[in-house]
Amino acid sequence: MATTTLSKIETIREDFPELKRQFHGKPVVFLDSGASSLKPLPVIRALTDFYSYHYANVHRGIYQLSEEATDLYEGARTRTAKFIGAPSERGLIFTRGTTESLNLLAYSLGDTLGPGDEVVGTIMEHHSNQVPWQLLGKRRRTVLKHVGVTDEGVLEMGDYDKLVTDRTKIVTVTHVSNVLGTINPIKEISKIAHDHGAVCIVDGAQSTPHMPVDVKALGCDFFAFSGHKMCGPTGIGGLWGREELLEKMEPFLGGGDMIREVHLQESQWNELPYKFEAGTPNIAGAIGLGAAVDYLNHVGMEWVARHDEELIAYGMKRLHEQKGVRLLGPTDPKKHAGMLSFWLDYAHPHDIAQLMDSEAVCVRAGHHCAMPVNERFGVPATTRASVYLYNTEADLDAMVRAIDKVRRLFVR
Numbered sequence: 001m002a003t004t005t006l007s008k009i010e011t012i013r014e015d016f017p018e019l020k021r022q023f024h025g026k027p028v029v030f031l032d033s034g035a036s037s038l039k040p041l042p043v044i045r046a047l048t049d050f051y052s053y054h055y056a057n058v059h060r061g062i063y064q065l066s067e068e069a070t071d072l073y074e075g076a077r078t079r080t081a082k083f084i085g086a087p088s089e090r091g092l093i094f095t096r097g098t099t100e101s102l103n104l105l106a107y108s109l110g111d112t113l114g115p116g117d118e119v120v121g122t123i124m125e126h127h128s129n130q131v132p133w134q135l136l137g138k139r140r141r142t143v144l145k146h147v148g149v150t151d152e153g154v155l156e157m158g159d160y161d162k163l164v165t166d167r168t169k170i171v172t173v174t175h176v177s178n179v180l181g182t183i184n185p186i187k188e189i190s191k192i193a194h195d196h197g198a199v200c201i202v203d204g205a206q207s208t209p210h211m212p213v214d215v216k217a218l219g220c221d222f223f224a225f226s227g228h229k230m231c232g233p234t235g236i237g238g239l240w241g242r243e244e245l246l247e248k249m250e251p252f253l254g255g256g257d258m259i260r261e262v263h264l265q266e267s268q269w270n271e272l273p274y275k276f277e278a279g280t281p282n283i284a285g286a287i288g289l290g291a292a293v294d295y296l297n298h299v300g301m302e303w304v305a306r307h308d309e310e311l312i313a314y315g316m317k318r319l320h321e322q323k324g325v326r327l328l329g330p331t332d333p334k335k336h337a338g339m340l341s342f343w344l345d346y347a348h349p350h351d352i353a354q355l356m357d358s359e360a361v362c363v364r365a366g367h368h369c370a371m372p373v374n375e376r377f378g379v380p381a382t383t384r385a386s387v388y389l390y391n392t393e394a395d396l397d398a399m400v401r402a403i404d405k406v407r408r409l410f411v412r
């Protein structure tokens with residue numbers, strides 16, 4: 001990281017080479033970290049360094065290079081486990097990301113369920129925490145139920161009392177909504193699940209990048225997250241699970257590394273976490289994720305959370321000053337993390353995003369892979385600006401200037 005007399009945010013921005021790019025003669029304003037974050041130099045260097053000097057397959061070779069690669073890979077696991085407050089690295093499985101982690105659960109845990117067993121989700125879930133449970137229903141004839149969302153964009157907590165019963169085996173919920181920005185009360189939801197003998201699964205895709213996470217304090221049983229949203233590479237993420245539950249589950253994928261012994265008709269599984277890591281893993285990805293975790297620890301997750309909250313408060317204020325803006329999600333920035341999804345009365349989100357692009361402002365338009373929650377708010381799509389550690393108030397000002405341009409073009 002640069003060591004000059006720059007302010008903290010300027011120092012951070014220096015670490016992200018993509019922020020130096022210009023489009024249409026204007027500096028890039030990146031407000032799409034909710035989809036995927038930019039990458040800092042230490043992460044890029046960790047990947048180049050690994051591929052240049054330490055590359056070999058892991059867990060197999062008895063030679064020095066393979067031992068180095070294994071140490072780097074397992075070191076990344078230890079640091080990533082610590083980053084989310086996991087009691088040990090045995091419960092942290094490297095996956096391709098949140099989607100794979102949730103599908104792993106829907107198979108390995110889901111297949112222990114039978115007809116009539118119930119899964120309780122919410123209507124604010126990303127499709128990756130919706131569709132795997134629908135597929136489970138087709139395989140095992142389980143029943144999927146959904147907790148609703150209030151007009152303010154928070155969970156209808158009273159629905160849990162009605163929906164979670166002794167038939168409920170799984171309660172699954174996102175920590176932070178990728179459309180509304182709502183931060184959900186995981187501790188409370190975990191307790192409701194446990195009171196009924198169910199397990200609680202948390203989709204941490206949008207919380208892990210933005211706030212300190214401690215799975216022990218959250219009280220959940222499983223926690224899924226993606227590396228690419230938290231400064232790490234694509235194709236890597238994690239699933240943390242309570243070891244006693246992971247021990248009881250069957251593997252998700254079969255192949256190399258996940259076995260202890262293979263015979264022609266049956267096999268015995270490797271110990272945790274390898275039982276769930278079939279095949280050659282994404283070694284470089286995991287090492288890059290480890291570097292991302294180091295980077296975020298260096299910046300400080302408390303700082304990231306505070307910075308986020310200040311930007312969200314500022315963005316809300318600026319958006320409320322505009323005419324014809326409908327902002328979704330909680331109005332209290334303390335209950336609202338990372339993103340601002342809005343609807344403009346006079347233009348479709350795709351037109352808005354395209355016009356913003358001509359101002360070098362990168363935002364996302366669409367249903368953000370969460371169609372049911374868009375339906376709930378009666379909008380086919382929204383424009384979503386998402387902030388991260390490298391954004392500034394000036395970025396949000398640039399977005400508001402672009403909205404002004406949209407209005408001048410569409411409102412006559």
Ligand code: PMP
Pocket residue numbers: 034035096097098099100126128129174176177178203205206226369
């Ligand atoms: N859940 C949430 C809340 C998300 O925002 C996302 C990514 N948009 C996912 C799950 C899926 O993550 P990935 O595509 O990295 O698997």
